[in-house]
Amino acid sequence: MKRVLGSLVMRTGTGVSRFPIVILLIALASLAANLEMADGLDLGDTSFLRLEAALFAGALGAIAGALVFEVRGYGLVIRYIVQTAAAGLFSLAVWFGLEWAIYPPALIFGLVFAVPLAPFVGRGDADVFWTFSLSIIVGILLAFTAVLVFVLGLLAIIEMVAFLFDVDAGSGLQRHILTTGFTLIGPLFALGRIPARFDERIRVDEGHQFVRSVALLAGWVSAPLILVSGIVLHLYGLKILGTGDVPRGEIGWIVSVFVVLTLSLRVVCEPIRTLGGKALALFDRIWPYTLVLPLALLAYAAWLRIESEGFTIERYYLALLVLTGTIIAGMAIAVPRRAGARFIVGVPVGLAILSSFGPQGVVDTVGRSQSIRLEAILPSDAGDETDNAGELDPAQKAEARSRIYALAQVDQLDRVSRFADDPASPGRSAYDRANALIDRLSLRAGPARSVDRTVVFERQGDSLDIAGYDRLAMSLVFSTFSDTSAGLVTGRLQGTVLVLRIGTQEARFVLDPEVFDALGSYPGKASAARPSIILRASGRTIGIVPSKAIFDGTGRLIELSGDVLFRNAEWGQ
Numbered sequence: 001m002k003r004v005l006g007s008l009v010m011r012t013g014t015g016v017s018r019f020p021i022v023i024l025l026i027a028l029a030s031l032a033a034n035l036e037m038a039d040g041l042d043l044g045d046t047s048f049l050r051l052e053a054a055l056f057a058g059a060l061g062a063i064a065g066a067l068v069f070e071v072r073g074y075g076l077v078i079r080y081i082v083q084t085a086a087a088g089l090f091s092l093a094v095w096f097g098l099e100w101a102i103y104p105p106a107l108i109f110g111l112v113f114a115v116p117l118a119p120f121v122g123r124g125d126a127d128v129f130w131t132f133s134l135s136i137i138v139g140i141l142l143a144f145t146a147v148l149v150f151v152l153g154l155l156a157i158i159e160m161v162a163f164l165f166d167v168d169a170g171s172g173l174q175r176h177i178l179t180t181g182f183t184l185i186g187p188l189f190a191l192g193r194i195p196a197r198f199d200e201r202i203r204v205d206e207g208h209q210f211v212r213s214v215a216l217l218a219g220w221v222s223a224p225l226i227l228v229s230g231i232v233l234h235l236y237g238l239k240i241l242g243t244g245d246v247p248r249g250e251i252g253w254i255v256s257v258f259v260v261l262t263l264s265l266r267v268v269c270e271p272i273r274t275l276g277g278k279a280l281a282l283f284d285r286i287w288p289y290t291l292v293l294p295l296a297l298l299a300y301a302a303w304l305r306i307e308s309e310g311f312t313i314e315r316y317y318l319a320l321l322v323l324t325g326t327i328i329a330g331m332a333i334a335v336p337r338r339a340g341a342r343f344i345v346g347v348p349v350g351l352a353i354l355s356s357f358g359p360q361g362v363v364d365t366v367g368r369s370q371s372i373r374l375e376a377i378l379p380s381d382a383g384d385e386t387d388n389a390g391e392l393d394p395a396q397k398a399e400a401r402s403r404i405y406a407l408a409q410v411d412q413l414d415r416v417s418r419f420a421d422d423p424a425s426p427g428r429s430a431y432d433r434a435n436a437l438i439d440r441l442s443l444r445a446g447p448a449r450s451v452d453r454t455v456v457f458e459r460q461g462d463s464l465d466i467a468g469y470d471r472l473a474m475s476l477v478f479s480t481f482s483d484t485s486a487g488l489v490t491g492r493l494q495g496t497v498l499v500l501r502i503g504t505q506e507a508r509f510v511l512d513p514e515v516f517d518a519l520g521s522y523p524g525k526a527s528a529a530r531p532s533i534i535l536r537a538s539g540r541t542i543g544i545v546p547s548k549a550i551f552d553g554t555g556r557l558i559e560l561s562g563d564v565l566f567r568n569a570e571w572g573q
Contacts, residue, residue, distance in 0.1 A: 018070070022063055023191070033183045037176065110350075229258055302319045370407045493560065
């Protein structure tokens with residue numbers, strides 16, 4: 001362990017001289033995390049995560065840029081300038097993100113895998129790329145494992161001292177130690193593990209323990225499973241061709257997982273393809289051909305969804321996965337020697353970065369697609385005083401809401417700003433603006449959102465005439481949504497029928513048009529005496545003295561409140 005820690009410290013010193021700008025960003029990220037934990041950084045959860053993501057993206061960009069110039073022999077000054085420029089560019093891109101029509105998750109994904117790829121753009125081969133990438137992965141695992149052991153040991157010592165000497169160590173100190181360990185010490189150690197040589201190749205033979213272990217796993221576990229999965233997908237594809245059925249909804253993630261696992265196995269087994277037995281050898285020969293039919297199924301499924309509902313973030317990247325798989329499989333079939341691990345990793349990295357910005361990016365593509373469909377649904381004067389959007393049927397309202405939320409995902413609601421009261425809405429989140437737009441256009445679903453009028457009745461005087469009745473149930477609320485119970489009396493509205501149960505007896509009273517005329521003839525907060533409504537059914541008579549009636553947008557009574565008068569003998573009480 002001592003030797004491992006010594007190596008980590010020595011390599012960290014080398015990393016400081018190679019990547020000083022990255023060190024600064026790591027230190028800032030760790031400081032921000034500790035301040036946030038101590039409530040000394042009042043950014044809020046969202047802004048804090050944005051800050052950490054921006055610093056992380058800047059560090060990744062700086063590393064990749066430095067490696068591109070380092071492998072070509074440029075001096076420290078040039079590399080420091082490149083690091084500074086890359087750090088500033090990518091940090092700002094992620095910090096402003098959707099405000100600049102940039103999609104940060106795709107950019108960060110691309111930068112993560114661009115780090116091992118950067119030194120081998122236009123130089124080297126697949127084997128040296130594989131060795132370099134393996135060194136980075138092992139270095140990261142080793143660095144964070146060492147930090148974990150050290151931090152846990154330090155925390156154990158603190159707890160021991162606190163217990164034996166009755167000292168309050170405080171949970172805050174322990175949290176800061178953990179935070180510093182994993183946001184500062186771990187990344188610094190990992191940075192030092194990035195190889196400074198770019199021509200190393202791992203020794204590939206069965207005597208190498210690591211190579212033999214990877215070959216065993218790939219040849220006897222991964223390759224057979226992927227081959228069997230490919231057979232199942234091809235049988236399913238033949239079924240679709242034979243029956244003409246549309247692929248089921250799950251086909252998207254099933255084929256996506258198959259494509260990703262196939263490409264990942266091809267990258268992992270780059271230098272050991274001849275050491276994994278017959279299954280791995282068969283996989284190496286046929287893997288691009290196994291992708292053809294699944295990619296066709298995935299393309300068909302993606303096209304059906306995009307054609308009917310337009311682009312969303314999920315459908316955009318589903319289509320991008322089809323494009324990625326098609327390019328890689330096509331190159332592997334046409335020019336097998338060019339489709340090595342470096343090419344397989346480089347295609348999705350390049351496409352992911354390209355998808356994060358510009359007119360071809362996910363933000364602009366989704367914004368264009370969804371705004372066009374939303375404008376086709378809404379009347380041209382929706383959002384003005386006429387409120388024509390309220391005339392849409394429930395299916396159209398649901399579709400319009402879906403379009404608005406899809407636009408909010410990529411912060412592109414400004415494309416439909418003519419429908420909104422406050423198109424700029426400074427300081428408001430995209431989802432708050434989306435909800436405000438939905439409310440303004442009366443696009444909410446359900447009775448609670450489509451209430452058109454509430455009529456409230458006020459009693460004149462303090463007495464209530466109950467002549468002819470001997471029982472009174474006060475302040476009942478009958479609703480179409482649930483039963484109402486008050487003592488022996490239970491009731492609910494079913495369309496134009498009031499279902500009333502008193503004790504064990506039940507009766508159904510029809511609310512005829514005269515009832516609705518009586519309820520609807522008073523404006524809200526009426527000053528007249530409340531009308532008494534008489535209902536008869538099955539030899540029983542009840543009187544209702546309403547206090548409130550609520551009608552939905554179609555004029556249907558959905559809630560009736562008031563007092564109920566009845567005769568005890570008619571209900572067997």
